[in-house]
Amino acid sequence: MSEDEKRKAEVPSSVLRSPFSVPKGGIKMPDILVVDDEYNQCVMLQKILKREGYETDIAESASVALEKLNAAHFDLVITDMRMPEMNGAELLQEIKQRDPDIPVIIITAWPDLNDAVELVSHGGASYYIEKPIFETEQLNKLKEEIKRALWARRGGQLEAVDDTEVEEIYAFDKIIGNSPKMVQVYKNVTRIINHDVNPVLIMGESGTGKELVAHAIHKYGKRNSHEFIAVDCGAIPEQLRESDLFGHERGAFTGATERKLGQFELADGGTVFLDEIGNISLTIQAKLLRVLEQREFLRVGGTEMIKVDICVIAAANKDLEEEITNGNFREDLYYRLSVIPLKLPPLRERKEDIPLLVEHFLTHFSNEHNVEPKQITPRAMSALRSYDWPGNVRRLQSCLRQVFVLGEGNTIDIDDLPLEISKQPRGPAELYIEIPEGGVSLEEINKQYICAALKQTRGNVTKAAKLLGITRRILQGRMENHKLTREDFRFQ
Numbered sequence: 001m002s003e004d005e006k007r008k009a010e011v012p013s014s015v016l017r018s019p020f021s022v023p024k025g026g027i028k029m030p031d032i033l034v035v036d037d038e039y040n041q042c043v044m045l046q047k048i049l050k051r052e053g054y055e056t057d058i059a060e061s062a063s064v065a066l067e068k069l070n071a072a073h074f075d076l077v078i079t080d081m082r083m084p085e086m087n088g089a090e091l092l093q094e095i096k097q098r099d100p101d102i103p104v105i106i107i108t109a110w111p112d113l114n115d116a117v118e119l120v121s122h123g124g125a126s127y128y129i130e131k132p133i134f135e136t137e138q139l140n141k142l143k144e145e146i147k148r149a150l151w152a153r154r155g156g157q158l159e160a161v162d163d164t165e166v167e168e169i170y171a172f173d174k175i176i177g178n179s180p181k182m183v184q185v186y187k188n189v190t191r192i193i194n195h196d197v198n199p200v201l202i203m204g205e206s207g208t209g210k211e212l213v214a215h216a217i218h219k220y221g222k223r224n225s226h227e228f229i230a231v232d233c234g235a236i237p238e239q240l241r242e243s244d245l246f247g248h249e250r251g252a253f254t255g256a257t258e259r260k261l262g263q264f265e266l267a268d269g270g271t272v273f274l275d276e277i278g279n280i281s282l283t284i285q286a287k288l289l290r291v292l293e294q295r296e297f298l299r300v301g302g303t304e305m306i307k308v309d310i311c312v313i314a315a316a317n318k319d320l321e322e323e324i325t326n327g328n329f330r331e332d333l334y335y336r337l338s339v340i341p342l343k344l345p346p347l348r349e350r351k352e353d354i355p356l357l358v359e360h361f362l363t364h365f366s367n368e369h370n371v372e373p374k375q376i377t378p379r380a381m382s383a384l385r386s387y388d389w390p391g392n393v394r395r396l397q398s399c400l401r402q403v404f405v406l407g408e409g410n411t412i413d414i415d416d417l418p419l420e421i422s423k424q425p426r427g428p429a430e431l432y433i434e435i436p437e438g439g440v441s442l443e444e445i446n447k448q449y450i451c452a453a454l455k456q457t458r459g460n461v462t463k464a465a466k467l468l469g470i471t472r473r474i475l476q477g478r479m480e481n482h483k484l485t486r487e488d489f490r491f492q
């Protein structure tokens with residue numbers, strides 16, 4: 001056995017299975033502080049956590065906990081709710097003031113359940129768990145939540161992600177865009193894939209690519225040899241939805257002449273994508289919560305618990321928090337789902353990606369129709385860039401398809417575009433400006449801006465000057481000042 005294998009063998013397997021990467025130099029177990037005024041509870045929990053491979057310490061009161069937190073580093077705190085002097089809620093507040101990132105899990109008995117839910121919703125707690133916690137089911141939940149909370153903390157801390165992996169997702173799945181907001185999406189997707197964590201909640205307006213991203217998570221994840229089943233939660237009539245998701249037994253209802261397996265069972269080992277999750281009824285939400293927590297369910301009319309091992313990805317373009325306020329969505333389900341939220345930016349917030357998307361779609365259409373790619377004029381591109389795209393990428397795609405099919409000739413100009421895009425009130429073109437961390441001189445920006453205009457006009461100085469709103473002579477003067485050669489604005 002090599003040294004490395006020996007070292008790994010000493011680590012409890014539960015930790016190796018947990019979503020932490022094992023650093024090359026060795027393994028540093030996360031430190032957990034357990035706070036409870038009942039000493040025996042503390043010790044029992046400490047033993048259980050030790051068995052899981054965590055380093056732990058205990059505090060019998062909130063004030064001792066704060067002293068320990070001051071003196072040493074902890075990765076997570078588990079605290080009881082009811083304690084004399086300072087209770088769990090007050091302790092949470094103190095901790096969050098000192099370190100807003102440290103995850104805190106609240107242990108609560110049912111009389112304080114509402115307070116605990118409130119602490120998770122608005123107080124910064126990661127999770128609450130109901131007593132008695134020393135039952136297998138509750139303990140499993142706690143263990144899972146610890147992993148999750150620690151993962152989320154690490155994920156939030158700019159954990160290194162290999163750029164080649166990010167690039168693969170970008171290239172392979174045709175998710176187009178290299179704006180900072182999309183790069184952040186790729187990084188989060190890569191983390192989700194690497195750590196095989198779920199459920200994942202993908203939020204974003206219609207047409208922002210939620211389904212595309214869900215496919216990428218499945219395709220690159222460990223479950224890609226199993227099914228990816230997409231369920232449009234809005235499309236199936238309510239009375240059939242339960243049976244569609246969970247299956248039914250023969251005779252469960254009129255017309256149920258045979259046993260039928262539901263999507264969750266069919267996808268066992270793979271991924272279930274619950275599209276438009278905001279559309280499911282409260283009854284099914286309750287059943288879904290059980291699937292997410294215990295990975296088991298009953299078929300409609302059945303008595304046998306069906307266990308499944310699946311990755312659940314949900315998507316929503318409704319504002320689920322608003323749905324909770326309106327009483328249409330269970331809060332506990334929302335928190336369960338949104339442990340790993342992925343927010344896709346609307347196209348108007350990443351307009352710098354529009355040229356890439358346009359090029360991608362035009363190439364795609366020309367391949368599809370087996371014709372020469374069409375060129376797009378700078379004026380038309382500029383109109384596409386300044387439009388706000390209420391239907392996001394889907395609308396951009398359908399608009400270009402329409403223009404591609406209906407337009408004559410090899411060039412797409414501004415008049416070929418739909419009126420709402422070509423006749424937008426013309427203000428100054430919208431610019432995407434992000435100043436790099438180390439700063440950048442105005443002179444450099446001036447130079448790069450001129451280069452961009454020259455690239456866009458394929459080296460045509462007159463046209464570039466027009467784009468920049470200066471005369472050709474002034475542009476030539478600036479090109480000389482910047483010592484620009486053709487190499488600097490080489491066009492592809």
Ligand SMILES: Nc1ncnc2c1ncn2[C@@H]1O[C@H](COP(=O)(O)OP(=O)(O)OP(=O)(O)O)[C@@H](O)[C@H]1O
Binds near residue numbers: 175206317
């Ligand atoms: N970043 C992207 N790169 C390339 N194509 C994209 C991108 N985002 C979306 N698309 C394309 O736009 C269309 C809509 O995407 P998708 O169906 O994933 O959106 P959605 O967020 O699920 O929308 P809805 O909420 O309306 O269901 C698809 O054809 C998809 O391929």
Ligand SMILES: [Mg+2]
Binds near residue numbers: 210275315
């Ligand atoms: Mg969709």
